[in-house]
């Protein structure tokens with residue numbers, strides 16, 4: 001995820017739970033682009049022991065081919081093409097999710113990339129640009145080019161991050177494609193993860209915002225899949241996580257500027273503090289200095305209360321997650 005799931009985040013996450021693999025933030029690709037040195041460090045300085053896929057976003061085929069060839073010199077698990085970013089500035093340029101509006105061009109692009117990439121070539125997609133009815137045509141294109149993996153954020157581009165995801169479409173992809181299909185979107189806890197997996201038979205799950213909010217989620221899910229208990233982290237564990245993030249992100253900053261650093265932390269904390277206590281979120285929003293930041297974090301988190309397993313119902317930030325677990329959701333796990 002842009003500006004969040006970078007090298008410091010990967011390090012901090014893996015001290016709490018470890019996913020099977022990572023995907024970098026996207027490398028922006030255009031005729032004048034060079035591989036972003038900061039993003040490359042998530043590949044060259046990755047000490048997590050887990051493979052990293054390099055993600056590209058762009059629409060200019062010669063530039064995408066050049067970037068894929070340049071990345072081949074680095075220890076990547078494969079190249080992933082972003083067909084899901086809904087940002088208007090990206091879609092207007094027919095990159096990311098915007099490419100889904102042009103299936104014929106996408107067909108040609110995937111053909112050329114597949115032919116040129118000797119290693120793994122995977123795709124991250126949405127269900128369509130405007131309508132889910134676009135999905136069968138997209139699946140046909142993905143199947144034709146024998147991609148090595150497909151991750152599906154099971155909403156349309158226009159749906160952004162709002163509303164429920166559509167597991168039935170992921171299941172359709174699992175049936176139609178020979179490659180592993182990964183289900184993504186709205187996994188916030190073990191119940192939503194297990195339910196998404198059960199409803200799709202996907203080969204794996206990808207977790208974004210849910211892992212920022214709860215960095216123990218990969219271990220919790222692994223335990224749930226093996227029918228084991230996993231200890232419930234406390235507020236104090238969350239406080240340690242925030243301290244760890246603060247220090248790692250500061251360590252990476254070219255020049256440490258305390259006020260700017262607090263603003264940077266507030267962006268990530270938006271996913272973490274959401275729904276914990278109403279005051280925590282509101283107080284954080286107003287703080288400016290490191291002293292204020294830490295005073296608020298300690299005031300709200302220096303206790304041993306167990307963390308709530310999922311965000312609040314009807315959350316705007318994690319919109320529609322309740323629909324995944326449906327009627328099987330129990331009040332607490």
Ligand SMILES: Cc1cc2nc3c(=O)[nH]c(=O)nc-3n(C[C@H](O)[C@H](O)[C@H](O)COP(=O)(O)O)c2cc1C
Pocket residue numbers: 001002004024025026055082084124153161184185186187206207208209210
């Ligand atoms: C701030 C932000 C940045 C994101 N950046 C990327 C990105 O660089 N590449 C990508 O494939 N998806 C990106 N995404 C989308 C997520 O990877 C994921 O598909 C989406 O948030 C739904 O999954 P989740 O509910 O597990 O977060 C981003 C999402 C957000 C909110």
